[in-house]
Amino acid sequence: MGIQVNAQLGHNNEYVHAVKRISEITWNHMKFPWLWLKPIWYLTGLGFEFDKNVKLTNDFVRKVIQERKELLSEEGESDRKRKAFLDLLLTIQKEKKTLSDEDIREEVDTFMFEGHDTTSSGIGFTILWLGFNPDCQKKLHKELDEIFGFASDQSPTMDDIKKCTYLEKCIKESLRMFPSVPLIARRLSEDVTIDHPSGQKIVLPAGLSACVSPIAAARDPRAYPDPNTFNPDNFDIDAIAGRDPYAYIPFSAGPRNCIGQKFAILEEKTVLSTFFRKYEVESLQTEENLRPIPELILRPYNGIRIKIKRRESTDYVVL
Numbered sequence: 001m002g003i004q005v006n007a008q009l010g011h012n013n014e015y016v017h018a019v020k021r022i023s024e025i026t027w028n029h030m031k032f033p034w035l036w037l038k039p040i041w042y043l044t045g046l047g048f049e050f051d052k053n054v055k056l057t058n059d060f061v062r063k064v065i066q067e068r069k070e071l072l073s074e075e076g077e078s079d080r081k082r083k084a085f086l087d088l089l090l091t092i093q094k095e096k097k098t099l100s101d102e103d104i105r106e107e108v109d110t111f112m113f114e115g116h117d118t119t120s121s122g123i124g125f126t127i128l129w130l131g132f133n134p135d136c137q138k139k140l141h142k143e144l145d146e147i148f149g150f151a152s153d154q155s156p157t158m159d160d161i162k163k164c165t166y167l168e169k170c171i172k173e174s175l176r177m178f179p180s181v182p183l184i185a186r187r188l189s190e191d192v193t194i195d196h197p198s199g200q201k202i203v204l205p206a207g208l209s210a211c212v213s214p215i216a217a218a219r220d221p222r223a224y225p226d227p228n229t230f231n232p233d234n235f236d237i238d239a240i241a242g243r244d245p246y247a248y249i250p251f252s253a254g255p256r257n258c259i260g261q262k263f264a265i266l267e268e269k270t271v272l273s274t275f276f277r278k279y280e281v282e283s284l285q286t287e288e289n290l291r292p293i294p295e296l297i298l299r300p301y302n303g304i305r306i307k308i309k310r311r312e313s314t315d316y317v318v319l
């Protein structure tokens with residue numbers, strides 16, 4: 001968005017806390033049907049807390065938009081080729097007069113909500129899976145050493161990121177094992193007929209709310225020979241070509257799929273290539289006692305328990 005929230009330095013805590021509570025309360029609302037009754041929703045206090053936090057986040061984003069607008073008009077028309085997303089929206093508003101301030105706020109909210117927890121869940125789980133799989137981690141270190149040199153500090157360029165092909169496979173495999181968005185919901189606009197394994201046809205009537213589970217699709221043994229084992233080779237070109245594309249839908253599919261998927265992979269590759277250049281991780285828990293919690297965004301029940309070690313120069317892969 002072109003602004004610094006500095007959430008990890010403890011700034012704007014109120015906004016960060018409000019976003020967290022909105023997600024938690026929304027999840028409870030989805031889970032417990034009695035909360036759909038307005039009197040119960042408000043009597044439990046959740047309704048009031050939800051409204052308060054929505055107002056807080058809306059006011060925060062409105063303020064950011066206002067400040068950005070003022071800055072842009074002070075600076076004059078920026079001739080920067082690559083504008084931040086918010087600046088793009090403000091430019092469209094100014095030139096085409098099609099977007100109101102509230103339209104812009106809604107777009108900013110969507111991107112902020114969809115774009116932060118999803119990637120951090122993806123990054124966290126990739127680190128965890130590589131902790132469980134030292135052989136894959138070794139392969140990754142080798143790739144990074146070849147591209148960047150041992151424990152290099154240099155920022156990755158787009159070219160470097162493109163070369164991190166094994167890292168990309170690890171990220172995609174981690175999203176297959178634990179997709180950040182555990183549930184995709186749609187209301188059917190027309191009757192849908194599906195085949196049941198018994199040979200019967202099942203009609204799902206229009207108006208029904210249907211949930212699709214990316215994790216169930218991704219653990220289908222018809223698509224993956226050993227579906228419960230972490231194996232980045234599942235993303236070799238040949239393996240992808242021979243597979244039903246709907247067996248891998250962490251970014252959903254169809255016209256309302258994730259608009260940020262390329263950006264998300266780029267972001268994860270940037271963070272993880274920087275991290276794994278210098279560090280190695282060892283998992284302090286076993287795969288068996290890892291319990292991911294399907295909230296709005298999938299997260300580990302008990303955090304990600306790993307030991308982080310600075311890599312020794314003896315680990316360096318000499319070219």
Ligand code: HEM
Pocket residue numbers: 110111114115116118119122179180181184185249250251252255256257258259260261263264265
């Ligand atoms: C690993 C990271 C990510 C995952 C797994 C992910 C997954 C998804 C999924 C499953 C949907 C569809 C939700 C639905 O249909 O109900 C979605 C939608 C969306 N995502 Fe992502 N996302 C990620 C990162 C991002 C990022 C970084 C951005 C923005 C920079 C973003 C922006 C969006 C937007 C705007 C939508 C709504 C698209 C629409 O409704 O047309 N996502 N994402």
